């Protein structure tokens with residue numbers, strides 16, 4: 431029988447199926463961050479060891495200070511970091527800690543280190559674990575109780591999701607990126623548009639994306655309701671994976687490559703749902719509201735809630751009130767107070783290069799910080815001189831971590847301030863109490879920095895050409 435990529439990955443990891451249809455799955459890689467302390471405490475309560483510490487990898491990211499790392503000033507943050515150190519040391523788990531030159535956001539670091547590989551099952555107590563599906567891995571976020579279960583057993587109970595395919599065909603226009611594909615489909619289908627499904631991304635526009643772009647796309651799957659994003663591995667994937675520190679080498683790599691070749695949906699595989707998108711129709715997209723589905727092409731205007739249907743009208747009214755925006759105003763006229771370039775969505779080397787290309791030789795009208803996704807991305811960017819482009823423009827170049835994406839490390843947007851952000855969530859208060867977030871791609875963040883308002887990056891690109 432023909433199978434989808436999801437079926438193949440699921441079947442390869444299924445140990446048994448319960449009477450209620452839930453599957454027990456083997457976990458190849460378990461990634462943990464500071465939030466894992468609840469799970470470690472559960473283990474301690476019952477005096478249980480970690481079943482497979484060598485398959486567990488820990489990262490300091492959510493609370494990682496982006497400045498002053500030598501001596502962490504905030505005692506609450508220091509405590510979170512120390513807990514992670516203590517728990518991982520007690521169980522013999524490898525830790526990419528604050529002072530490790532490889533430290534970074536878990537969803538940037540995993541792939542970068544070659545911990546994430548095609549065909550593996552990857553879990554992490556974090557909703558954006560869908561990112562790793564870009565490699566053709568079965569990757570999903572789990573809750574605190576499930577983290578304890580994986581630590582104790584290296585397995586996870588999970589219900590098989592339905593299979594959905596989003597095909598993006600054709601070529602993306604200049605200045606249009608993977609982030610725009612994601613915001614576009616979420617705006618079209620809604621934040622629960624893919625609930626209960628694993629989304630496999632396919633089509634020529636997806637094949638043409640770099641691994642960085644594919645990770646951005648899979649990262650945002652969860653914002654459209656899907657806990658799983660998937661892309662079949664191909665030559666782009668192999669080229670990225672080869673020679674990564676934890677990736678197989680030599681004969682083992684060749685054997686793996688042969689296995690990975692089968693990781694694609696069969697030509698006649700049936701999906702529960704199929705969506706087609708024409709790449710040429712996607713514009714640089716920005717959010718205007720407080721959920722990722724409240725997004726529009728930058729050339730648009732703030733919608734009139736009166737013109738929307740019932741539930742959406744009310745949500746739009748509330749969002750515009752919080753965001754301090756008026757219906758009918760052109761998006762390009764919205765002034766921002768600051769910019770943030772960072773997060774597991776868009777802080778990889780390619781993202782920084784794209785933003786730097788806009789900022790080179792220009793000045794930012796508003797303050798902002800650039801936080802690379804990992805310290806290795808940071809080092810690479812510095813080797814390429816990108817840090818100078820950012821600092822010459824007037825932006826602050828800081829260390830790696832979740833930073834202003836969620837503000838847990840103290841990097842926040844002030845109440846009422848408006849931020850152009852390369853992150854994935856624009857919820858109320860996400861970047862700080864009363865903070866107003868507009869989600870967009872790195873090039874669009876750079877363009878907003880240059881003009882001090884939401885800006886179509888394509889106009890700045892044309893000026894250059």
Ligand SMILES: CC(C)[C@H](C(=O)O)[C@@H](O)C(=O)O
Pocket residue numbers: 465492555556557558571836
């Ligand atoms: C804090 C963490 C568990 C959370 C998540 O699950 O995604 C965070 O990373 C986020 O992006 O909101």
Ligand code: SF4
Pocket residue numbers: 491492535537556558773774775831832833835836853854
């Ligand atoms: S960068 Fe943001 S979205 Fe990503 S894991 Fe950290 S807090 Fe979550």
